[in-house]
Amino acid sequence: MEQIITYILLALMLIFSVMTVTSGRILRSAVYLLTVLVATAAIYFIMQYQFLAAVQITLYAGGIVVLIIFSILLTHHIEHRMENPVFWKAMISALAALGAVAMIAWVLKDAQSIQNVAGFIPPKMEDIGMALLSYGKQGYVLPFEVISVLLLAAMIGAIAVAKPALLQFKNKNFKQDDQ
């Protein structure tokens, strides 16, 4: 039963990824991306990585997709249709992607020997928290701190970039040059 559900989820991920990159309407492709992310979270749940699945749903499906939809609605008319890519450009891109897939497939033929190593214990929330804050062996306090500084810098940077008053003066010069 779980097997069938997993295969359905994998198929959903593939189908909706293709639809994300081919759909002509941008709002729809954002919703297709949301489906892909939720299916990924469902697979994390099946793998018994509950915390990772929760982070995937809250941060990815909840945060990032909402941000993207928000900016789509700010910058596009809702009926906006994107033009299709030129045929030969699409063919060249598909060829590049397919070549890379072939390369990966060549590497993956050795991956058939990957067996499920026994001894899996579902990670407890307590262990995850302790590992994130420990600086001993198997501790992740340094990347944790780096991520927090990165998030702070990204927030400040986002505010500074999107702030209109800073740009007023430069824009004025820019428009005069045009005329």
Add this chain to the structure above:
Amino acid sequence: MISNIPALHFLIVGSLMFFIGVYGFLTRKNIIAMLLSAELMINAVAFNFAILNRYVFPVHLEGYFFSLFIIAVAAADAAVAIAIIINIYRNFDTIEVEEVDDMKY
């Protein structure tokens, strides 16, 4: 249980998803659509890390934490990208990459 499914199937789906993202990134002309493709790629990488951790090192959590940190970095880069997109829209009234070329020449 998930152990009935070979790891290969997950890895194939993960790598296909990554290269679908690459294809989208190469063909799309709209910055937000390109950002969507990039998110697809990031998601595929995090997925592969989690799968390999689950199958190869089930008692450790290295891949697990890599996935967590990848998701956090993706959140930061989406925030900055959307600030840049809104700024571009304010300056150019469009977010098609072909028309935003003032610094090119």
